[in-house]
Amino acid sequence: MSEQQANTARQGIDRVDLRRLREPLQTSLDAAEAALIDYSRDIQRREPLLHCLWSVHHITAALGALRLHKAEMLALEMERGFLRLLRGDVVAERRNLVMGGLMRAIKTLPAYLDHVEQLRLDSGRGLEPCVNDLRRWAGEVLRPPALFFHFPLPVDCGIARNAQRPSEEAIRRGADVMLAPYLQGAKGVLGSRPGAESARTLARIAQKMHGFMTGTVQEPFWLLLIALCEALAAELAEPDECIAQIFKAGAFMVKYAREHGSAADPAMDYPAYIQQALYYMAACPVQPLYVAHVWKVFGLTGHTLRDAQRGLIHSDALLAACNAAAARLAGLIDTLEQADMEAVATGRAPRPEEAVGQLQGIRLRLIAAGEEQLAEDLRGAGDLLEQLCAGRLAEHPGRCRQAVLTLARTLVETHLAVSRRVLLHGEPSSVAxxxxxxxxxxxxxxxxxxxxxxxxxxxxxxxxxxxxxxxxxxxxxxxxxxxxxxxxxxxxxxxxxxxxxxxxxxxxxxxxxxxxxxxxxxxxxxxxxxxxxxxxxxxxxxxxxxxxxxxxxxxxxxxAADAAPSQPTAEPAPEERTETIPAAFREVFLEESQEIIARLQSELPAWVAAPARDDRLREIRRHFHTFKGNGNAVGLFTLGDLGRDVQDLLDRVLEGQHPMDPALPGLLEEVLEALPELVATCGGAGDFDAGRVRDLRNRCMNLGQGGADGR
CATH class of the missing domain: 1.20.120 (Four Helix Bundle (Hemerythrin (Met), subunit A))
Structure with a gap:
């Protein structure tokens, strides 16, 4: 998997988790809608607004847990809108506008979640008008439309193949030299009086970084930054919050390159910044040199913005169109079977009335449901039906019979395909x-x-x-x-x-x-x-x-109970049971455990230097909680128990049940020192030291109960 694919995979949405939460999310939306309607009948009552805030707060939390950050952005604006109504910050016509915007947002969220399910991506499509209308009526600065832009890109788009780039040491030295002028140029572009010269300076630095990062996942970002600086210098784009974030990301990339060369920063969300930069490229009214090159490389067209800003369609509407098409198609098939189309074609039976018009209506419903291919199939069936009803094949019995068979097969196959989409709850009929x-x-x-x-x-x-x-x-x-x-x-x-x-x-x-x-x-x-x-x-x-x-x-x-008893064997102690990771999860578990250990190695020394019941200790506790869950999830209950005991110990410390023991920092350091070897042995590198785990667990439990560390 390429680095860009890995970033994309991290952005992907778990559709199963989303579908599990759809019902409670819809319940909260319905409750908020009912309470808002109740408030609109009597604006002197504040209780309905409290119900709205409560419901939307749950929605915000659920969207955050699902990592739908753009949908969460809308939910946060809804919370602020209800809070303004509750505090009386908006009155008269502005209050009515805010109420209308909130109702619009309540109706938009379900359609957006349908869109996320289909695309498996938090694209932001259709949310920008809802978010910015709520901010506009509150007198706040609007969110940049680039935050809500998404343009589908092929894998590795903008990345050169078989590219030659300087040595890693040359990249580190070059990045070190360019960091200071980059920061100065970004400051000049974003200042109160942005100058074209600062933008040109940034473009030259971006061009050098583009050469350094040729063939890597960073390459498209630097190409887009060159074109963005060109647009800023030509006043084809104006600096805003989103451009500031793009420049900030570029500064972090230069700093990272100064230390790690051309390696990709695992903490950097490259696809998100690429999408935001692409918005400014698509919005340019004219295309100077680098902007035109970006249009060609990434496949932008004059319709890109329009297509990205299309409205959303609720899945209920799509399913309704599919259901109607399936029902009408079934009725049309029955009608044509009863009519005996061979007899109709030769004039021996009356033609079925309005059959051609019914088929056209079914085609339109399929087009509305997004089934253009099935609608196109029915176009050919409609031509055959029209020829049969007009008697154009009456003098050719063989062709007539073949046309009837083709018509019947097309209608039946189309009906099965539409029925399949209804069964799949809106999935395209081509899926599975x-x-x-x-x-x-x-x-x-x-x-x-x-x-x-x-x-x-x-x-x-x-x-x-x-x-x-x-x-x-x-x-x-x-x-x-x-x-x-x-x-x-x-x-x-x-x-x-x-x-x-x-x-x-x-x-x-x-x-x-x-x-x-x-x-x-x-x-x-x-x-x-x-x-x-x-x-x-x-x-x-x-x-x-x-x-x-x-x-x-x-x-x-x-x-069976009456069988002869077997020779008893000693059961191993729970801590010493032989435990293995299922092959399907070994690599994932080892990778995630190494990430947790790396974070602990980064945070624990700073806390040990100044022990306190602070946010750093809470973060350390959270890492051990994650480690516990990962171990139990793959059947490594011994490691899971160790993580649980450390978590329980830190819970007691954070709750302040007794004074912090001076032995705590040293015990945490010993646990952290043991973790890399314990995790590696679970992956097959050596023998698992169950005695060491048992000793650390006992010391954690003793310390948690207010006793000695148990060394």
Missing amino acids: PSFAVQAPLIFATSARLHQLQEQLQQGDDDELRQAAADDLDSMEQALALQGMLRPAAVAGLLGRWLAAAREPFTTDEPAAMHFAQALAWLSLYFERLGLDPAAAPEQHESLLDAAECEAGGLQPAPE
Whole structure:
């Protein structure tokens, strides 16, 4: 994967998480709408505005958790709007304008979330008028439209292939020399009296940086910055908040290059700044040298801005158009079947009235639903229908019969495609065609797996286990019939193990733990497959890999009660159990753990130098909380327990339950010193030191309870 692809992947939206939150988000929007209408009837009452603020606050928090930062920007403006109404900051006509803007925003958010689901990207399309109208009526500076611009780009667009660039040492030296003049030039451009000379200075520096970064993910940014400075020097663009952020990002890139050469900064969101710079290029009324080059490289046209600012369409409207098209198409098929089109073509039967007009109406609905290809197919079917009804093929029986068959096949295939889109809740009909056939089984399997988990958690007896085993066996057969062999094999293995179990078992038993975790992974696989059939296959397969890994760890089921007892064996202590990471998650776990360790190594020394119950300690606690969750998520419960014990210790410290122990900084340093080796051994590099983990855990627990550090 290229660096640019990696950045894009980090920006991607998890559609499953979004769909899970759509219902509570819509509930909050409905509550805010009802309260706003209630307030409009009596503006002297303030209680409805409090309800609005409460609902929108939940929306803002949910959008932030989903990393939909542009949608969150609108939600924050909605909060400010309701707060202004509550405080009486806007009156008379301005109050009415703010209320109208808030209602518009409430209606826009669902359509925008539909758009995000389809695009899997927080593009900002359609939000700029809502955000800026609310700011305009409050007398605040408007947000730059560039913040809400998105233009789809091919992978590696603007990056030269097989490029030659200077040595890393030359790049570091050059960046070191250019940092100061870059900052001075940016200050001159953004000053109260911006000058063309400062813009030209910045352009020359950007041109040198572009040469340094040829062939890297930074190259498109510097090319765009050259053109942006050209536009500023020619007064084709004006400095604003967004341009200031672009210049600031450029300064950080120069500083990073001074230390790391041509390496990409993992903390820099290159695609976001590229999109913002592209807006200013697309908005240029004329194209001087570098701006014209950017238009050519990135594929900008005179319609780019117009297309990016198109309004949003709610998915309900699209589904309504699809439903109407499917219903009318089914009716038209029935009508034509009853009419006997061969007889109609030869004049032996009356032509079906208004059939051609009905087909045209169906085409228009498909166009409205975004199904241009299906609408185009119906255009050809309409031509055939018109020829048959006009009797133009009456003298050619062979051609007439072929035309009737072609018409019937086109109408039936189109009806199936439209019905599939309705079944997929608005997904394009070209997405996962097999899913339309498998969807009923996938939804039913997901629901039944959830039920099985709940039933097995409530009790344990022979009858319950046998019923669950029978369900898993039936599930295996149904999945196999649909060609879903891998999940069928997992379900079959789980069913056979459960059917052989005769004695009560608990989740403390290793085999029972493997069974429970395999069942959970399989359930999650079907849940995500049903919610997001268009996701990349590897996203679903990683869940199935985990289910197969857990199912593969099942030992022979507990023997019957009357069987001869086996020779007892000593169970390893919980801290010393051998734990492995499923192959699908090993690389991700190691990468994320190394990032957490790097952050701790950056923050802990500063806190140790001046220990206090401060934000830095809270950040350290948050990193151990993340480490705990990551360990438990991949089955490394020993490391997860270590992270939990450190988190619990820091929770007690932050809550001030007792004075901060002088041994705390040293203990945290020892834990951090141990983490890199412990994480590396979990990836297969050496033997896992369970005794060291046990010692650190005991010391954390002792210190957390107010005792000695337990060294």
